[in-house]
Amino acid sequence: MPTKTHVKTASTCHPPETTQGTHIFDILGYSKHRGMGAHYSIRSGVFSVAGHSWVIFFYPDSYGEEAGGFDFVSAYLRLLSTRGKVRASCDLRLVNPATGASTSVHPTLVTVREFDPDGENHKACHCLCMISRSELEGTYVKNDRLTMECVVTVRKEPRVSKSRTFPSVKVPQSNLKRQLAGLLESREGADVTFSVAGETFAAHKIVLAMRSPVFKAELCGPMREVGSQPIVIEDMQPDVFRAMLYFIYTDSMDHDDDLARDYHSKNCDMVRYLLVAADRYAIERLKLICQSILCNNLDVQNVATTLALADQHHCDKLKHACIEFMSCSENMEDIVLTKGYMELARNSPSVLADAMLKMSNVSKKLVRRALQNAPDSA
Incomplete structure (x- = not known):
């Protein structure tokens, strides 16, 4: 019997490392950028976080039909690097000029997403905010100046250690x-x-x-x-x-x-x-x-001999198997002509008579079962 070999191995996944960077984007002469149309944008300087280049696009007259006209302003973050996909989260904070404090525009929507610079345009960009102009200009614009902070957190792939084999003690068969x-x-x-x-x-x-x-x-x-x-x-x-x-x-x-x-x-x-x-x-x-x-080797030639052996040595399961084999056999005439059947009839007539009775009962059960399983006639 072959010996079973079981090898147990293990590896460890470490928490993913993150790199965070904040870019402050000042827009001076805010009102001078108004009325340029929905597709007009103000572009920030390129900044780097985790070795990747990013840029902010600010749309003072909204962007796209989903904004509902020019009552909204919006800002987008775009990945410029072409070094593959990047998983990052971004939080846009607007600075209140009266207090100097910054407030997240959408604090509940700061989730990690995948930026793909090689994919379609919407996969390389992420909407940082879409806020009503009245709220923006009433709270965050002072002296025709708007200051925003964009916090980008790049999430690196988790580091997984090489698989190591546990020591084991082999037990022979x-x-x-x-x-x-x-x-x-x-x-x-x-x-x-x-x-x-x-x-x-x-x-x-x-x-x-x-x-x-x-x-x-x-x-x-x-x-x-x-x-x-x-x-x-x-x-x-x-x-x-x-x-x-x-x-x-x-x-x-x-x-x-x-x-x-x-x-x-x-x-x-x-x-x-x-x-x-x-x-x-x-x-x-x-x-x-x-x-x-x-039982597995029952055939026409040996079933009667096996039945006699089973009866003589009190093998009830084998005896039942012989009787069922004879009941289901289509070669009963050939079984009757075998030497084993003749010896069974001569030496153990009571065994044969009992077998015939049980064969009759088995046949009746088979017929009854067949009738029960037959489809109803019209």
């Missing part, structure tokens, strides 16, 4: 299965031996007792056999006993390639023998695995 298989193969510390059809197997009582209640009773109970002679196992082939021992130690059936191919092929004789052995020694997980393999 568990090798318990391999160690237990090696323990079985090496026979080190073995304290019990079995003789199966003339072949001897060494094992460990504690492992067998832990995995099988039958072995526990035979090896550790009051009826345990005492002595050093091998315990003789009747009615079992050495390959089957070997495969069962391997499963007991490793909880796996992949002892060798030939056996693994048998597990997943149509030739399931070894699986049948293992099921019998698992039932004999009450190794329930092995018994269920064998049932699953046999």
